[in-house]
Amino acid sequence: MATTDLKLVHNGEKSLPERVADQLMNLIRTQELQAGDKLPNEFELAEQLQVGRGSIREAVKLLVARNILEIKRGKGTYIAQHTGEIQDPLGLAFCSDQFQLAFDLLEVRMQLEPWVVANAAQHATEEDCKKLLDKCQDVENNIRMGINHLDSDKAFHRAIASCTHNVVMPKLIPVIVYSVDLFGALTRRSLKNETIIQHRAITEAIMRHDPDAARDAMILHLQQNRDSLQLIKEKLNQSKEKENTSI
Amino acid sequence: MATTDLKLVHNGEKSLPERVADQLMNLIRTQELQAGDKLPNEFELAEQLQVGRGSIREAVKLLVARNILEIKRGKGTYIAQHTGEIQDPLGLAFCSDQFQLAFDLLEVRMQLEPWVVANAAQHATEEDCKKLLDKCQDVENNIRMGINHLDSDKAFHRAIASCTHNVVMPKLIPVIVYSVDLFGALTRRSLKNETIIQHRAITEAIMRHDPDAARDAMILHLQQNRDSLQLIKEKLNQSKEKENTSI
Structure with a gap:
């Protein structure tokens, strides 16, 4: 056709x-x-x-x-490279409550990404695995050297999505992982060590073609992100309350 | 913040x-x-x-x-209305194999939409339900009158997504339901009656706040779309084979 x-x-x-x-x-x-x-x-x-x-x-x-x-x-x-993919294609930057946006994006990621990594573990070729490990290493290096690792983090998530061999996933995942960026700004990047360990666990599970382990590792990663976001939100609310009391 | x-x-x-x-x-x-x-x-x-x-x-x-x-x-x-949302934001029109694109989009929809409608059934307000019924009716009217119903179909899926009260969903769902359009073109819109019945079932399940029924109705809807797409692909391949044999 x-x-x-x-x-x-x-x-x-x-x-x-x-x-x-x-x-x-x-x-x-x-x-x-x-x-x-x-x-x-x-x-x-x-x-x-x-x-x-x-x-x-x-x-x-x-x-x-x-x-x-x-x-x-x-x-x-x-x-263009990445033809037709634009920065923030869903217009998420316009959501007025950026905390709600972060939580809602995590909810969407919770629904999609465990399934994506399980699929990736089932369908990844040797070449996919090699690329994935490279991208995982890039994020680690950037984190350790104190370089902004958000672009490499996006590339890592795109590499996972490519392992599925679903043509939509590598285009969709970077869009919803926009929350990485948002999350980085909201949490002041406090989860660097956890990120290294969890990315490594996801990568290794995909490389040994273990869908269950990949799914579990991704769920843990997303849950920890959510817990950390929740903590920051509560702290922010507490300090706001203090301000109000002291006036 | x-x-x-x-x-x-x-x-x-x-x-x-x-x-x-x-x-x-x-x-x-x-x-x-x-x-x-x-x-x-x-x-x-x-x-x-x-x-x-x-x-x-x-x-x-x-x-x-x-x-x-x-x-x-x-x-x-x-x-702009729908600020920052653009036509084909993922650049899907550039996929060279449009059949694979249609199947892969359906796979993503299978993962997301049953969960979306279950959520919609749990969180829809009375006002949400009223809007949803309107949009469902619009699609039916357009189909019955032989008017192109793809825009109203998109609006219907957006209305379902709005019932979840997740801020990302109403922006994300219309993007992946791009497959509606693709699918319409591929199937020459042969599923009009089924669409009416299945949309109605989804709408009614959400309106009586029944997540399981909503999920089941959506799964049926997507499965039927996939079966129909598969049939068309096979027919196309057969007619190609015939052409090749007759040469």
Whole structure:
């Protein structure tokens, strides 16, 4: 079945650059352009799609904002790495109660991630395991050297998701592990040693293809995150109460 | 805790408009602007953020592309409805094997949605139930009248997710129910009557606060979708084989 049979969802009326952006998306899909491939230049695109160069330029900007294209200065326009995945795609940064957001994300992770690691343990190839161990080591190194480890933590969780061979998981998991970032900010990163030990346990269980051990290790990891978050919330409430009493 | 304590993830180096967009995001958050609120005009923003008006304009375009802002012609720039939620935020349209994508999405839905509806049955308020019934009715009406029912189907699934009172769910579920759209295209919408009956069963179970019945109804719904998809895939493969034999 050709991918072009699948129509994208329409969100009401679209502007001209948005419609041209849709045409560009179709072009990328039908020509099966991959991450890193170069897009034809403005002139060629304008001719191919029968629109002005200004519209092409605006459409390209839209797709850059959606991380579908990236412009390399002096070189041209390319298909982005991690095509179409953007920072905070669910707009979670707009939740007004960031503590509730952190707890609710943990609830979603509790539902998905134990199942993901069990799947990962069942389906991981030798190559997957090698990559996973590398990413696990990266997080450890960053933590030990005192470098911000949130990006490597995300990469670690993405590597776990890739072991499942479900095409949605490596795209979905980094989004819900946004809570790692949130959590890091909320907890002032107090769980460094626990993180090293628990990541290691998850990695080793996947590598020896033990779904139960992987599931248990992930549940422990998430529970500890939740307990720690709860503790911080209570402390914060206590200090607020003190402030109120002393006034 | 102030939301501004939370740093967003950095994806390597950022362009000037991207950095200004981040500043605008901070402004929106600290001033707690909500969907539908108007943004200050270009002059004020340029002065407040100490950047040129051109940079403000480019940053606004970026945030429009990410569905954080929307421009109403002749009126000004506003915070978008469903702030920050964009079409296909995971970039799933780029998966080359759309059948695998459909199956893998169903696998994720199988993991999440039975749990979501059980939660919905436990936490739905009377107001939630009223909204849910409305959305269920909308889908039925659209199906019966032969109108494209995918948008109303998404709204129905979003309404279920809202019943959980988990802030992440109403944002996450519409993303994974992208498969509804995909599925509609793949199956040529052959399951209209089944959809009506199964949606009705899910809705009624939530309304009488019966988590087990809600879970079972959702599992049935997803299984039937998967069986139907499998059938279509097999038929397609058979017709391909026939073509090959007749050559």
